[in-house]
Structure formats: C-alpha cells, structure tokens
Amino acid sequence: MRKFFQKIGRIYAMEWGRVLEYRIDVIAWSLAAASIPLVSLALWYNVSLQNPTGLSPQETLTYFLLVIFIKIITDAWNGFFTAWEILNGDIVKYLIRPFPMIWNDIINNTVEKCIKLLIPLPLFIFFLFSFPHTFSPQIFIPSHWLLFIPSLLLALILSFTLETCFGFLAFWLEEAQQIRSFKNIFELVASGVLIPFILMPPTVRTALSFLPFRYIVSVPAEILLGQASFNQSIQLLLYQTVWIFLIIMLAYTLWQKGLQRYAVPGQ
Amino acid sequence: MSVIINIKDLSKSYQVHQKEPGFIGSIQGLFNRRYKTITAVDNISLSIQTGELVGFIGPNGAGKTTTLKMLSGLLYPTSGTATVMDYTPWQRKRDFLKNFSLVMGQKAQLWWDLPLYDSLLLQRDIYEIDKSVFRSSLQELTELLDLDKFLKVQVRKLSLGQRMRGELAAALVYHPQVLLLDEPTIGLDIVVQKKVRKFIKQYQQKYNATIILTSHYLDDVRELARRLVIIDHGRIAYDGSTENLIKQHVDHRRIVLTFFQPVAKTALLPYGQIIKYQPLHTILHVPRNQTTKRAAQLLTKFPVEDISIDEPSLENVVRELFTNQNYA
Numbered sequence: 001m002r003k004f005f006q007k008i009g010r011i012y013a014m015e016w017g018r019v020l021e022y023r024i025d026v027i028a029w030s031l032a033a034a035s036i037p038l039v040s041l042a043l044w045y046n047v048s049l050q051n052p053t054g055l056s057p058q059e060t061l062t063y064f065l066l067v068i069f070i071k072i073i074t075d076a077w078n079g080f081f082t083a084w085e086i087l088n089g090d091i092v093k094y095l096i097r098p099f100p101m102i103w104n105d106i107i108n109n110t111v112e113k114c115i116k117l118l119i120p121l122p123l124f125i126f127f128l129f130s131f132p133h134t135f136s137p138q139i140f141i142p143s144h145w146l147l148f149i150p151s152l153l154l155a156l157i158l159s160f161t162l163e164t165c166f167g168f169l170a171f172w173l174e175e176a177q178q179i180r181s182f183k184n185i186f187e188l189v190a191s192g193v194l195i196p197f198i199l200m201p202p203t204v205r206t207a208l209s210f211l212p213f214r215y216i217v218s219v220p221a222e223i224l225l226g227q228a229s230f231n232q233s234i235q236l237l238l239y240q241t242v243w244i245f246l247i248i249m250l251a252y253t254l255w256q257k258g259l260q261r262y263a264v265p266g267q
Numbered sequence: 268m269s270v271i272i273n274i275k276d277l278s279k280s281y282q283v284h285q286k287e288p289g290f291i292g293s294i295q296g297l298f299n300r301r302y303k304t305i306t307a308v309d310n311i312s313l314s315i316q317t318g319e320l321v322g323f324i325g326p327n328g329a330g331k332t333t334t335l336k337m338l339s340g341l342l343y344p345t346s347g348t349a350t351v352m353d354y355t356p357w358q359r360k361r362d363f364l365k366n367f368s369l370v371m372g373q374k375a376q377l378w379w380d381l382p383l384y385d386s387l388l389l390q391r392d393i394y395e396i397d398k399s400v401f402r403s404s405l406q407e408l409t410e411l412l413d414l415d416k417f418l419k420v421q422v423r424k425l426s427l428g429q430r431m432r433g434e435l436a437a438a439l440v441y442h443p444q445v446l447l448l449d450e451p452t453i454g455l456d457i458v459v460q461k462k463v464r465k466f467i468k469q470y471q472q473k474y475n476a477t478i479i480l481t482s483h484y485l486d487d488v489r490e491l492a493r494r495l496v497i498i499d500h501g502r503i504a505y506d507g508s509t510e511n512l513i514k515q516h517v518d519h520r521r522i523v524l525t526f527f528q529p530v531a532k533t534a535l536l537p538y539g540q541i542i543k544y545q546p547l548h549t550i551l552h553v554p555r556n557q558t559t560k561r562a563a564q565l566l567t568k569f570p571v572e573d574i575s576i577d578e579p580s581l582e583n584v585v586r587e588l589f590t591n592q593n594y595a
C-alpha cells in the first residue's frame with residue numbers, strides 16, 4: 001500500500017511538473033471550458049427576464065455558473081490520449097510496465113482540473129458572498145450541499161469512465177477520435193449545458209434521462225438548486241452509481257477484448 | 268543453464284484493411300471492407316538459455332518485431348505458445364512485467380516535458396527499486412552511457428543518440444532478467460552505435476541477462492551475439508553460430524583479380540560466376556573445391572597483376588540466404 005502511494009505520488013509530482021510547463025495553455029483551456037455555458041447563460045438570462053413562467057433570472061444565473069464549475073470538475077478528455085496512443089502504438093509504454101495505465105489518466109485529469117479551477121473558483125465564491133441576492137436562495141441551503149458533493153464526485157467518475165470507453169473504441173475503429181467529438185457535442189445538449197433539463201419538453205427530457213449524460217452535469221446542479229426533492233435526489237445518486245457500475249464493466253470488457261485483437265501499429 | 272524463453276509453433280497473422288485511395292474509396296470502404304491476411308510470423312520454434320545473447324536478423328518485414336512484440340506480451344499470437352521466465356507473456360502478469368524490458372525504437376518510457384532524471388525516478392518507484400540499489404545502478408549507467416551531461420535536461424531537447432541512451436538507462440535501471448531490444452542502434456551515428464553495443468555487451472556479462480536483439484545491421488549481431496537467428500518471410504532460415512553459418516552455407520570463395528591489360532567479360536565466363544566486372548578489375552564466385560585449380564588457370568591465361576582469394580563475409584552469406592530460397 002505504501003509502495004502504491006509512492007508510485008501515485010511520483011506520477012502526481014511529474015504531472016504537476018509537466019502541467020506547469022504548459023500553465024498558460026491551461027488558463028486558456030479554463031476560459032474555453034467556461035465559454036459555452038456563458039453564452040447559454042446570456043441567452044437564457046434574457047429569456048428569463050421576458051418570460052415569468054420559466055426559470056427566474058436568479059435561478060438561471062445560478063444554474064449556468066454552477067454548470068461552469070460542474071463542467072470543469074467533471075470534464076474528461078482521457079479518451080483522446082487513449083485513442084491516440086492506441087492508434088499510433090504509443091500505448092506500448094504503459095503495457096510493458098507493471099502498473100496500470102489508468103492511473104496516469106486519473107492523475108493527469110485531476111491535476112489539470114486543479115489548475116483550471118485556480119481562477120474561477122475564488123471568483124465564484126467572492127461573488128456568491130458579496131452579492132447573495134443575485135443567486136437562487138437554494139444554493140445556500142447546507143443540506144443541498146450534503147447531497148451535491150457526492151453527486152458531483154459520482155458525476156466525475158461517470159464522465160471519466162465513459163470517456164475511457166470511447167477511447168478504447170480505437171481498438172476497433174480508426175475513427176475513434178471523430179466518434180468522441182460527436183459524443184462531446186451531443187453531450188452539450190444531453191447533459192444540460194445548452195438547455196437546462198427543467199426547460200426541456202417532457203418527452204425530450206424523459207428520453208435523455210435514459211442516457212448517461214444527464215447524470216454528468218445536470219443532476220448535480222438539479223440537486224444543489226433544489227429542483228429535485230430529497231427522495232428524488234437519493235434516487236438520482238443511485239442512478240449515477242448504477243451507470244458507473246455498468247460503464248466500468250463495459251470499459252473492462254472493451255479493454256480485455258481490445259488487447260486481444262490489438263495489432264500494435266508503429267515500428 | 269536452463270531454458271528461459273521457449274517458443275513453440277508460434278504464428279501471427281495480421282488482418283489488413285485494404286483501402287482504395289481517395290474519397291470514393293473511403294466511402295466504399297465504409298460499406299464493404301476488404302481484408303487481406305498477412306502472415307508475419309509463420310510457425311517458429313526456438314528455445315533460448317538463460318544468459319544467452321541472441322541476434323535476430325532479417326530483411327525489413329521479415330517478422331522480427333512481431334516476434335518481439337509477442338514475447339513482450341503486446342500481441343496475442345494467432346497460434347502457438349511461448350513462455351518467458353515460465354510466464355505466458357500476453358497474460359501480462361505483474362512479476363513477468365517487473366523482470367523484463369523492451370526497447371523498441373524511440374517510443375518508450377521517457378516523459379518528454381521533463382528531465383531524463385525524473386523518468387528514472389519514476390522507474391525506481393514503479394519497479395520498487397531500493398534507494399541504495401537505485402543509486403549504484405544509476406551511477407553505473409551514467410558512467411557506461413555518459414548520461415551526466417544530459418541527465419537534468421528536458422528529454423524533448425535531447426539528440427536522437429542521447430535519447431536512445433536515456434531509453435536504455437530507463438529500460439535497464441531495474442536490472443531486468445530478460446531484455447528485448449528492437450533495432451537499438453537504428454538511426455544512430457557510428458560512434459554512438461559503438462557505445463550502445465559496448466554497453467549491451469557489458470550489461471549482459473555483468474548481470475547474466477538474457478538478451479534478444481534484432482537488427483538489420485549485421486554489425487550489431489556480429490559484434491554482440493554468438494548465436495544468430497535469421498528470420499525471413501516469418502520463418503527461421505538459420506539458427507546457430509555465425510562461424511557455422513559461413514561453413515554450412517557457403518561452399519564458395521571469391522577470387523578478386525586485377526589485370527594490367529583489359530580483359531573481355533566473355534573470356535572470364537568459364538571460370539566462375541562474375542559478381543563484379545570491370546575490364547581491369549573483376550570478382551569471381553567459384554565453388555570452394557575448385558578455387559585453387561581455377562586460380563592457377565586464371566594466372567596462366569590472363570595478364571594478372573594481382574590475385575586474392577576471399578572468405579565470404581557474413582554480409583554475403585546472409586544476402587545469399589535471402590535471395591536463394593532453397594536453404595536447408
């Protein structure tokens with residue numbers, strides 16, 4: 001166990017070193033991550049001012065600012081590296097060493113997220129406490145946070161494992177990167193980044209609830225904003241867990257089957 | 268001595284997707300994929316003893332890399348079995364991975380954005396090397412491979428030769444028992460090639476490591492390996508010592524002639540196969556048992572200024588093996 005943490009610690013140290021080489025890019029990435037939710041925010045904020053039946057302006061603002069954070073925290077791009085390394089054979093370096101490759105991705109993911117949160121998080125907290133009345137009062141209810149935090153963690157794991165599966169598609173398809181890009185675009189709609197679930201027509205909403213994406217962004221926000229009751233929140237946490245379980249099983253199968261047919265291109 | 272690598276009837280074929288060129292071809296390919304089967308390794312059997320240094324040689328596409336990839340557990344074979352240190356490589360057991368190392372060209376363990384030293388520290392932790400063992404191992408590698416000049420330099424800034432030495436250091440710092448080297452000297456200049464060869468030899472002697480080295484440079488193998496395995500079209504064309512190869516397969520000598528007056532090509536034809544012809548300089552290929560007789564005849568019939576009889580070089584033998592399909 002101690003040796004395990006030593007390995008993890010070493011990779012963390014190296015990943016920090018690597019990311020710090022790219023610090024300027026990382027700030028740009030966090031702006032990029034925020035840009036789509038900000039555009040949605042501007043759009044829906046106007047709608048909320050003109051249409052008193054939907055979300056209130058406070059709720060709209062709170063929702064999309066939350067989405068920025070949830071998106072930064074749950075975002076996963078490890079499938080990009082995985083697919084790339086499978087297709088050009090670089091994955092070999094992980095296959096020949098006695099330590100699971102997935103840890104490199106987990107560590108890369110968490111380190112870059114920490115950097116991306118460095119500027120937006122303090123800003124958000126500052127605004128939250130300086131101008132509390134611009135935000136939905138729901139966000140200040142402690143019990144909501146108690147459910148929100150586990151939901152956010154589950155969302156993060158779900159997003160990461162789902163990306164992993166898409167990366168493994170490269171064992172079968174040379175077009176794995178394009179498929180990933182489609183998934184990412186579709187995810188913007190299906191996870192609630194462009195349109196809050198609460199504003200979707202009921203049939204669309206129901207249909208999208210059968211996919212994993214809602215549980216990555218919308219669900220944590222719904223829980224924190226009190227759009228789901230306590231019982232509903234528990235149910236949502238359960239769904240998240242079930243999705244994670246299914247997707248880990250899928251990832252494991254794809255990995256095993258993929259390695260068996262892998263031709264190790266390059267060289 | 269005991270057998271450490273045992274390969275039995277091992278084969279590997281690849282399914283290659285045939286793609287028509289151009290956009291129309293890509294569209295067609297979406298609906299109607301055509302595959303071709305390439306047999307890269309064709310039913311090979313081989314056993315290697317602990318501490319042996321074996322050279323795999325063969326032309327490009329012969330199946331050398333494919334064989335090493337199977338022995339490293341990267342590729343599942345199409346049929347046959349292999350064991351390395353009693354493990355089946357493609358099960359990728361932890362204890363197998365801890366005790367073997369693969370160096371394949373330039374793509375290996377090093378982190379590009381960080382100094383070489385960081386990657387070596389990572390190896391220390393991943394392979395659970397004791398701090399004191401690591402220190403002495405690093406010191407030894409630094410001396411043998413001249414690492415001290417670039418140990419603290421970002422890997423992306425290193426030259427090809429420095430990077431290759433870095434890869435070797437990362438691959439050997441944990442003292443693997445089995446080392447698979449795929450073209451370790453490719454693209455390196457002569458001086459670095461020499462250095463790398465010397466290093467491999469020293470490592471093998473010091474740790475009694477079992478090494479397979481592939482190359483299409485004969486120099487690598489001639490200097491390093493006593494045992495030579497020649498692979499061609501996925502099959503083993505020869506397995507034995509270099510001297511034996513020359514003895515067994517070459518029953519010819521080369522007569523190198525210099526004349527003081529031009530000699531016509533047709534006049535030389537009865538005396539042997541002409542390998543190289545210039546009016547004043549010619550090389551003939553003759554059966555060994557005829558060599559002296561022919562040389563004597565040539566000396567009396569032609570205006571010979573100089574004559575010499577050469578042993579065939581390893582290069583020639585191998586070239587003959589590859590062009591002549593009916594080897595034993």
Ligand SMILES: Nc1ncnc2c1ncn2[C@@H]1O[C@H](COP(=O)(O)OP(=O)(O)O)[C@@H](O)[C@H]1O
Binds near residue numbers: 263
């Ligand atoms: N990943 C791959 N997919 C399809 N064919 C391959 C692949 N790797 C190698 N081959 C083919 O298999 C044969 C043997 O290749 P290889 O083992 O790389 O030979 P060598 O290392 O002796 O040059 C070649 O015909 C090569 O084109």
Ligand SMILES: [Mg+2]
Binds near residue numbers: 328331
């Ligand atoms: Mg090769």
